[in-house]
Amino acid sequence: MIEFLMPSLGADMEDGTLVEWRKKPGDFLNRGDIIADVDTQKGLIEIEVFEEGVLEKLLVEEGLKVPVGTILALINPDGIAGKKSKGQPMDEKVPIQQPIEETRPVSFEEQNSETKRIKASPLAKRIAEAERIDLSSISGTGENGAITKEDVENAIATREGVAEMEKPKGIKMEIAGEPEKGKAGTEQVGMEQLKEAVPEKKPMGTVPPVEAIRSAVAAAMSKSNREIPHYYLEKKIDMSKSLSWLKEANSERPVQKRLLPAALLIKAVALAVDEVPALNAVWENGLQLKNEINIGFVVSLRTGGIMVPAIHQADAKSVDEIMEVLNDVIPRARALKLRSSELSDSTITITNIGEGSADKVFGVIYPPQVAIIGFGGISEEPFAENGLLGIRPIVHVTLAGDHRATDGLTGSRFLGALNKYLQNPETL
Amino acid sequence: MEASNTIKITYREALKQSLREALQKDDRVFLMGEDVGRYGGAFAVSKGLLEEFGEERIMDVPLSESGFVGAGIGAAMAGMKPIVEVMTINFGLLPMDQIINNAATLLHMSGGQLNVPVVIRMGCGIGRQLAAQHSHSWEPFYAHVPGLVVLSVGTHEDARGMLAAALESPDPVIIFEYTSMLNMEMEIAKDVPELGISKAKVRREGNDISIITYGTGVHKCMEAAAELARGGIDAEVIDLRVLRPLDEETFLASVAKTHQALVVEDAWCSVGFSAEIISRIMEKAFYELDAPVKRLCGVEVPIPYPLHLEEASVPQVKDIVNSVQKTLKP
Numbered sequence: 001m002i003e004f005l006m007p008s009l010g011a012d013m014e015d016g017t018l019v020e021w022r023k024k025p026g027d028f029l030n031r032g033d034i035i036a037d038v039d040t041q042k043g044l045i046e047i048e049v050f051e052e053g054v055l056e057k058l059l060v061e062e063g064l065k066v067p068v069g070t071i072l073a074l075i076n077p078d079g080i081a082g083k084k085s086k087g088q089p090m091d092e093k094v095p096i097q098q099p100i101e102e103t104r105p106v107s108f109e110e111q112n113s114e115t116k117r118i119k120a121s122p123l124a125k126r127i128a129e130a131e132r133i134d135l136s137s138i139s140g141t142g143e144n145g146a147i148t149k150e151d152v153e154n155a156i157a158t159r160e161g162v163a164e165m166e167k168p169k170g171i172k173m174e175i176a177g178e179p180e181k182g183k184a185g186t187e188q189v190g191m192e193q194l195k196e197a198v199p200e201k202k203p204m205g206t207v208p209p210v211e212a213i214r215s216a217v218a219a220a221m222s223k224s225n226r227e228i229p230h231y232y233l234e235k236k237i238d239m240s241k242s243l244s245w246l247k248e249a250n251s252e253r254p255v256q257k258r259l260l261p262a263a264l265l266i267k268a269v270a271l272a273v274d275e276v277p278a279l280n281a282v283w284e285n286g287l288q289l290k291n292e293i294n295i296g297f298v299v300s301l302r303t304g305g306i307m308v309p310a311i312h313q314a315d316a317k318s319v320d321e322i323m324e325v326l327n328d329v330i331p332r333a334r335a336l337k338l339r340s341s342e343l344s345d346s347t348i349t350i351t352n353i354g355e356g357s358a359d360k361v362f363g364v365i366y367p368p369q370v371a372i373i374g375f376g377g378i379s380e381e382p383f384a385e386n387g388l389l390g391i392r393p394i395v396h397v398t399l400a401g402d403h404r405a406t407d408g409l410t411g412s413r414f415l416g417a418l419n420k421y422l423q424n425p426e427t428l
Numbered sequence: 429m430e431a432s433n434t435i436k437i438t439y440r441e442a443l444k445q446s447l448r449e450a451l452q453k454d455d456r457v458f459l460m461g462e463d464v465g466r467y468g469g470a471f472a473v474s475k476g477l478l479e480e481f482g483e484e485r486i487m488d489v490p491l492s493e494s495g496f497v498g499a500g501i502g503a504a505m506a507g508m509k510p511i512v513e514v515m516t517i518n519f520g521l522l523p524m525d526q527i528i529n530n531a532a533t534l535l536h537m538s539g540g541q542l543n544v545p546v547v548i549r550m551g552c553g554i555g556r557q558l559a560a561q562h563s564h565s566w567e568p569f570y571a572h573v574p575g576l577v578v579l580s581v582g583t584h585e586d587a588r589g590m591l592a593a594a595l596e597s598p599d600p601v602i603i604f605e606y607t608s609m610l611n612m613e614m615e616i617a618k619d620v621p622e623l624g625i626s627k628a629k630v631r632r633e634g635n636d637i638s639i640i641t642y643g644t645g646v647h648k649c650m651e652a653a654a655e656l657a658r659g660g661i662d663a664e665v666i667d668l669r670v671l672r673p674l675d676e677e678t679f680l681a682s683v684a685k686t687h688q689a690l691v692v693e694d695a696w697c698s699v700g701f702s703a704e705i706i707s708r709i710m711e712k713a714f715y716e717l718d719a720p721v722k723r724l725c726g727v728e729v730p731i732p733y734p735l736h737l738e739e740a741s742v743p744q745v746k747d748i749v750n751s752v753q754k755t756l757k758p
Binding site: 121122123124125126142143146148149150 | 687714719755
């Protein structure tokens, strides 16, 4: 049985309000499905599920505000993505009465590393799916331990026996039993305090107030400035080649497919980071490199505050694909309708101050990341090259690095690689 | 006992009766082959027919398979109903050019104008210590060829009734008869059943596993099924009978019932007929399967002469029993 937890959508998130369940018990969940809407300081977030299986039970009622790490639901893993749970027969369901004591935050990485392909006959799988039987809970008696039709039928018989005895006991009673009307624990909530999760009557689907976003930004940035010793580097990059490449590329594209310089810059950063992987990392008990390059892209909200959606695996995406992601994600970020993976997965951040504004931006690293890249507006400047002075479109690129994790040399190598890609835009 | 409705008959006698009946029924039918006349057939299947029907209709031919099979094809095109005997499957490679390039293809090449209603009988199979010179199971070679109808006579019933159905076919028919079964006695219905040449046949009904086979595999699988029944396993035995065009409906329906399958054949394993059966099960009945489909085939060697090695070269009853038990109770 997989415990589906209230995810952490950033280092600063401590709790979230379960606004709406999008799935009901019995529904089959595919990886990437939206399972619920959760209200956080950063808005109403669509929470994705990262396991396949059948939604077994919902443990948190709509409207409840619970700390990060609280078990929200139980998922019965199915064949392909099933999590191995050896020696846990069908009738030993996770006791939902005391989820709180047993809560242990399990990261998704941890769960994935435990997944194992379940060997079952095609017929057994077909029956199990129809009957909503969790294949991971069955030990097979077929060839090499494969699960057979008979094994599934036995499991169905056992389940029917158990269902007879089991009485419906909802979490509803549990939490309602400790009504502690008032403010929910917003201070560092430890696991022992999870019990104090208090139902907070809140109108569903409301956009969080400006102050909430402001305070989320405040918390993250304060933590960053408090804990991260930043170093700063800057490089002037000639954008004439990139811009003329873009102009030519756009001449062949319909208006809605046109590329903005931001898409090119994101791709260039992704490739440059690939060459300097120490910057694509988090600092959590030491430097931990990340495998995927997920670029967080700062989106400023009109009402103030920022959102930083992730562009997943930007190094593997074409410039056109990145542009498509931007077109999709920026309006959603502004509408405070992002998905959980978009909020929590980024491994390095870009802040792009945009046309006609400041020349340079020196970013504040979003913890636990170790670097932020800042692009100023592109503007014409005198530029010397090969002994000649010319007027060129110039962008000032800055890098703020976590000096615990890397040194100026690393950052410098990154800026060099970035320049190389922007001088050869056809390679992007 | 309703003994009056059945007769006890050898496989050889059943074949001979079917030949005699065909010769009696239709003047256009004649038998040609090496030693079919004066010698009475290499395996005595046509013994006595020369005396009964004369030299014009029981025709000894020179030792040239390519020549006399070609002559048979020509006679069929000219309106006769020849039954051409190829003594053993080993010699069946010699007329392959005639069979494939002419018999199987003429209808196509003539734009649908020329049917070739020839019937070619071949002694086939393993099990009389005839060694690599005279025993092999090469049905798959012929089953590969579009334009042919390929029959495998695995039972006395088919030995008695399949020839008549084959003679009805407007297209060339290859009939594989099994020399190892010639002396075997069985009870069959006295009245010759009307046997088509389009359907496989369930020889034994069962619910636990489908054993799919043809040729000599049929009686071995029936014996194995009887032994398995004593151990509480209820096996279904399917005799494919017609290797081309293949009747897949019958075995797919069986697999949908039993969810387990074993394919048994004497032919060599690689690129064999069982591969075709298993492919079709994968393509069309995958979600019915509760275990991987297994096959028991001939060992990939030229057929050995010593009895114990000959026996070891093809699946035997005990192998079938073992394989089924392993599949069901691993």
